Amino acid sequence: MADWLGPEGWQAVVLSLKVAFWATALSLPFGILVAHALARWRFPGRGLLNGLVHLPLILPPVVTGYLLLLVFGRQGAVGAWLHEAFGITLAFRWTGAALAAAIMGFPLMVRAIRLAIEAVDPGLESAAATLGAGPVRVFATVTLPLAAPGVVAGAILSFAKAIGEFGATITFVSNIPGQTQTLPSAIHALLQVPGGEAAAGRLVVIAILIAMAALMLSELIARRVARKVAGA
Amino acid sequence: MSLEVRIRHRFAGFALEAEFTAQPGLTVLFGPSGSGKSTIVDAVAGLFRPDHALIRADGRVLTDTDAHIFVPPHRRRAGYVFQQGRLFPHLSVRRNLTYGSRKGGADFAQVVGMLGIGHLLDRAPAALSGGERSRVAIGRALLAQPLLMLADEPLAALDDARKAEILPYFERLRDEARVPILYVSHSIPEVTRLATTVVALRAGRVIAQGTPSEVLGQGALGGDAGAIIDARVRRHHDDGLTELVAGDVPLWVPRVAAAPGTALRLRVGARDVVLSRDRPTGLSALNIMPGRIAGMRDAPDGSVMVRLDLGQDALIARITRRSAHAMGLAVGQDCHAILKSVAVHGSDIAPAPG
Numbered sequence: 405m406a407d408w409l410g411p412e413g414w415q416a417v418v419l420s421l422k423v424a425f426w427a428t429a430l431s432l433p434f435g436i437l438v439a440h441a442l443a444r445w446r447f448p449g450r451g452l453l454n455g456l457v458h459l460p461l462i463l464p465p466v467v468t469g470y471l472l473l474l475v476f477g478r479q480g481a482v483g484a485w486l487h488e489a490f491g492i493t494l495a496f497r498w499t500g501a502a503l504a505a506a507i508m509g510f511p512l513m514v515r516a517i518r519l520a521i522e523a524v525d526p527g528l529e530s531a532a533a534t535l536g537a538g539p540v541r542v543f544a545t546v547t548l549p550l551a552a553p554g555v556v557a558g559a560i561l562s563f564a565k566a567i568g569e570f571g572a573t574i575t576f577v578s579n580i581p582g583q584t585q586t587l588p589s590a591i592h593a594l595l596q597v598p599g600g601e602a603a604a605g606r607l608v609v610i611a612i613l614i615a616m617a618a619l620m621l622s623e624l625i626a627r628r629v630a631r632k633v634a635g636a
Numbered sequence: 637m638s639l640e641v642r643i644r645h646r647f648a649g650f651a652l653e654a655e656f657t658a659q660p661g662l663t664v665l666f667g668p669s670g671s672g673k674s675t676i677v678d679a680v681a682g683l684f685r686p687d688h689a690l691i692r693a694d695g696r697v698l699t700d701t702d703a704h705i706f707v708p709p710h711r712r713r714a715g716y717v718f719q720q721g722r723l724f725p726h727l728s729v730r731r732n733l734t735y736g737s738r739k740g741g742a743d744f745a746q747v748v749g750m751l752g753i754g755h756l757l758d759r760a761p762a763a764l765s766g767g768e769r770s771r772v773a774i775g776r777a778l779l780a781q782p783l784l785m786l787a788d789e790p791l792a793a794l795d796d797a798r799k800a801e802i803l804p805y806f807e808r809l810r811d812e813a814r815v816p817i818l819y820v821s822h823s824i825p826e827v828t829r830l831a832t833t834v835v836a837l838r839a840g841r842v843i844a845q846g847t848p849s850e851v852l853g854q855g856a857l858g859g860d861a862g863a864i865i866d867a868r869v870r871r872h873h874d875d876g877l878t879e880l881v882a883g884d885v886p887l888w889v890p891r892v893a894a895a896p897g898t899a900l901r902l903r904v905g906a907r908d909v910v911l912s913r914d915r916p917t918g919l920s921a922l923n924i925m926p927g928r929i930a931g932m933r934d935a936p937d938g939s940v941m942v943r944l945d946l947g948q949d950a951l952i953a954r955i956t957r958r959s960a961h962a963m964g965l966a967v968g969q970d971c972h973a974i975l976k977s978v979a980v981h982g983s984d985i986a987p988a989p990g
Binding site: 527 | 709710720725726777786
């Protein structure tokens with residue numbers, strides 16, 4: 405496989421999977437928290453939070469990438485602090501690619517999880533409370549298990565979005581082979597040079613395979629979880 | 637152990653203003669749908685926050701809006717049996733039952749045995765029948781060791797056979813458990829069989845409260861009115877009838893499955909009682925009981941509720957105003973009450989509260 409793709413193509417595939425995995429894994433807890441807040445809590449600023457979460461879906465990805473650069477770049481408020489305090493650099497690193505992918509996939513993740521939480525019968529949560537379960541236990545033992553199919557769907561959507569993210573990523577972390585060159589960036593780069601079509605074509609095949617696999621996996625998991633939740 | 641409830645809350649187009657004290661035993665909140673019964677129970681459970689409320693269980697304040705006290709539902713220890721059971725669909729029956737268990741709490745085996753659900757433990761709630769679901773819901777609430785039991789029409793979703801299957805469990809709870817039970821119902825047979833106290837609600841207000849015979853005998857309840865009579869089984873006869881005795885008045889009803897000597901409580905609907913000034917003869921009705929008119933009250937629908945004193949017990953007859961006039965009925969007159977044996981159904985007869 406590595407021979408067929410060439411070292412740079414292979415690197416791009418591996419990097420994309422790594423970026424997508426961490427983007428999904430690290431944003432999932434936040435996604436669940438925000439989805440629960442939007443579905444169940446009543447607080448001032450709820451509409452604002454909803455708008456902020458959805459912003460990356462509507463903004464041109466280049467704008468999101470540029471904003472990330474402003475905030476998380478070495479000169480940015482958060483970026484400078486992260487560098488000073490922890491020695492973490494995001495801009496032009498794969499970690500930055502993961503951050504960009506996480507933010508771009510966040511609206512999709514939150515939406516799927518929120519719908520699933522809203523579909524959980526609040527009467528079951530009340531019943532759990534009357535049995536002595538505090539809010540955290542109610543969430544962990546009733547809401548979350550019953551919303552699990554939506555959580556799986558949200559995670560897979562976020563993962564797929566992360567694999568395909570291009571605009572914000574290339575703006576924030578550029579297109580450095582072996583460092584920040586993800587699958588779409590690599591395809592884009594290959595299409596810019598004469599004679600790169602064959603290599604690009606091979607990466608396109610890989611991209612399609614990953615997408616199909618992710619979809620089939622999500623179907624499989626969602627069906628299994630749904631069956632368990634229904635208690636059959 | 638008693639429960640004190642005072643609630644005022646304004647909904648759009650509906651005001652709830654209820655005040656009552658539930659004594660130990662089983663208190664039925666009785667009234668048509670939309671009268672505010674479930675809202676009151678939710679407020680006691682802490683699932684609903686009224687505008688103004690004072691709710692105290694055995695001196696323990698649960699809600700006091702004046703003092704800004706609101707104990708969250710998970711700290712109230714109010715076992716709640718919901719109308720549809722509300723079992724957790726993703727957990728087995730066993731895990732539903734143990735969800736709220738406390739250390740050193742009610743004995744799992746004992747509760748499971750009492751409810752007869754031992755063979756269901758590994759099933760999923762979706763695989764249970766309606767009656768089984770109700771029993772598991774009762775068990776789940778009991779195992780949380782509640783200081784207070786709440787039940788919101790727990791039998792409403794069941795057919796008559798299933799109701800008959802579940803009612804005895806509530807009778808046992810009432811007689812054995814030391815916690816007060818607040819039970820929502822709009823069913824007269826349930827009130828008759830279960831209640832130690834009845835709080836009758838209509839349109840968000842308490843219109844009557846007291847013992848079942850006090851409340852059900854009031855004309856305010858209209859067509860639902862009836863008398864509650866405490867009787868004892870004297871003997872069973874070969875022709876399929878059971879002879880009861882209420883005070884010293886004999887009463888013939890269709891065969892009751894209870895041994896002679898058993899104390900029973902039965903409800904006699906006001907619309908099933910016929911009055912006669914003279915002792916009638918040549919009638920098919922078996923029960924002809926002499927008494928004295930103790931009270932007459934005009935019901936809102938134009939009929940007259942006549943209360944007939946039989947000695948120990950009293951009967952209520954609901955007759956038309958025209959009949960009352962034609963017969964010249966007045967308080968203090970002697971009169972006979974006539975009751976067909978078959979008018980007393982099995983669902984109107986229950987073991988007397990122990």
